[in-house]
Amino acid sequence: xxxxxxxxxxxxxxxxxxxxxxxxxxVYRAGLLARLFASSNAQRDVPASLIRHWGIAGxxxxxxxxxxxxxxxxxxxxxxxxxxxxxxLPHCEIFHGWNGMCLYTLRRARQLGAITVVERASSHPxxxxxxxxxxxxxxxxxxxxxxxxYRRSVQEIDExxxxxxxxxxxxxxxxxxxxxxxxxxxxxxxxxxSRFHPASEISAHPFRAVFAGQIALRKGVxxxxxxxxxxxxxxGELWLIGAVMADVRHMVSGWRALPGVQxxxxxxxxxxxxxxxxxxxxxxxxxxxALVTYEALACGLPVITTPNAGSVVRDGQEGFIVxxxxxxxxxxxxxxxxxxxxxxxxxxxxxxxxxRSFTWTAYQERLVTAYRDKLKARVPRSHIESAQ
Numbered sequence: 001x002x003x004x005x006x007x008x009x010x011x012x013x014x015x016x017x018x019x020x021x022x023x024x025x026x027v028y029r030a031g032l033l034a035r036l037f038a039s040s041n042a043q044r045d046v047p048a049s050l051i052r053h054w055g056i057a058g059x060x061x062x063x064x065x066x067x068x069x070x071x072x073x074x075x076x077x078x079x080x081x082x083x084x085x086x087x088x089l090p091h092c093e094i095f096h097g098w099n100g101m102c103l104y105t106l107r108r109a110r111q112l113g114a115i116t117v118v119e120r121a122s123s124h125p126x127x128x129x130x131x132x133x134x135x136x137x138x139x140x141x142x143x144x145x146x147x148x149x150y151r152r153s154v155q156e157i158d159e160x161x162x163x164x165x166x167x168x169x170x171x172x173x174x175x176x177x178x179x180x181x182x183x184x185x186x187x188x189x190x191x192x193x194s195r196f197h198p199a200s201e202i203s204a205h206p207f208r209a210v211f212a213g214q215i216a217l218r219k220g221v222x223x224x225x226x227x228x229x230x231x232x233x234x235x236g237e238l239w240l241i242g243a244v245m246a247d248v249r250h251m252v253s254g255w256r257a258l259p260g261v262q263x264x265x266x267x268x269x270x271x272x273x274x275x276x277x278x279x280x281x282x283x284x285x286x287x288x289x290a291l292v293t294y295e296a297l298a299c300g301l302p303v304i305t306t307p308n309a310g311s312v313v314r315d316g317q318e319g320f321i322v323x324x325x326x327x328x329x330x331x332x333x334x335x336x337x338x339x340x341x342x343x344x345x346x347x348x349x350x351x352x353x354x355x356r357s358f359t360w361t362a363y364q365e366r367l368v369t370a371y372r373d374k375l376k377a378r379v380p381r382s383h384i385e386s387a388q
Contacts, residue, residue: 002034004092008081008101012043026364037085071146100153118160121288127173131286166289167310190360196298199275208237210277212292216245220283227330274299284309298355302347318351
């Protein structure tokens with residue numbers, strides 16, 4: 001079996017490039033990787049001989065795209081990347097591309113007889129658009145959601161043989177859009193326990209909650225801040241780690257005035273900061289399966305989050321699952337974990353145990369097994385065509 005993997009991102013970088021890195025490493029170590037396409041490369045574990053990328057040009061386009069609020073440059077880049085990948089596509093049994101970046105290559109792979117897989121790392125585009133539009137309207141923020149790639153993403157999901165999804169939330173959103181359950185492959189993401197683990201020693205400190213991710217409407221941050229304001233603890237700290245996005249920038253000055261609130265810019269020292277905290281709070285409105293929830297579990301933190309975060313947290317075991325936009329529920333669960341040390345300790349132990357089942361090695365094994373299962377179960381297209 002030969003697998004071609006494609007993502008228009010910095011392979012081995014952060015975000016989706018980090019997820020793709022772990023996926024492709026698993027495929028490579030299984031001896032199945034025929035080619036990897038990326039916009040640029042930031043790692044050395046997968047040999048350069050197997051990778052095709054745009055190098056410095058790819059990084060430059062990504063940098064400019066991040067500054068473009070319309071999303072047009074991102075759409076142009078993704079389309080050009082897809083056309084380039086299509087023309088370079090080698091023969092393979094499985095083609096795996098990231099959603100919004102592989103429509104033409106997917107079609108070419110099908111022509112060559114390959115099984116086609118699309119990675120959907122967020123909720124279905126329909127669900128994603130609905131939730132984000134609701135949120136922007138709710139907070140009277142002008143709706144500026146890039147639509148250039150919307151139709152393309154939906155087409156890829158519809159045309160692919162299979163769609164990999166990382167969580168129940170994403171799976172349900174794709175099913176709600178009318179996609180057959182037979183097409184879906186649910187594989188949760190993972191965590192690196194060599195980086196994320198409890199601290200060997202923790203100094204005495206007030207009860208400390210932490211959030212990590214973009215400080216944005218999509219992450220549900222305004223609800224967390226309102227909950228913190230209502231709790232009004234005289235002794236307690238809330239750390240918010242990440243970049244402040246434009247859609248909440250006008251709210252930040254009021255949040256900074258709340259007692260115990262500390263903003264920490266995006267950092268590579270996330271494990272260090274998590275290890276100094278007592279609970280992780282992540283009230284996201286829309287995700288796929290947020291990596292920070294896995295990382296918090298691996299640090300032994302009880303996690304308070306929403307179903308829409310796509311986490312592997314089980315309500316009442318490793319933390320609490322609360323409805324989106326529910327300030328009262330956030331207040332209640334944070335208060336319970338602050339007051340009940342025994343509960344917090346039990347959930348911390350459960351979090352560590354849960355994280356052990358979701359390492360990147362486990363993710364890689366599940367992905368490679370899924371490839372082999374789908375190839376084994378495949379009915380040759382020639383048989384289908386003759387039957388028709």
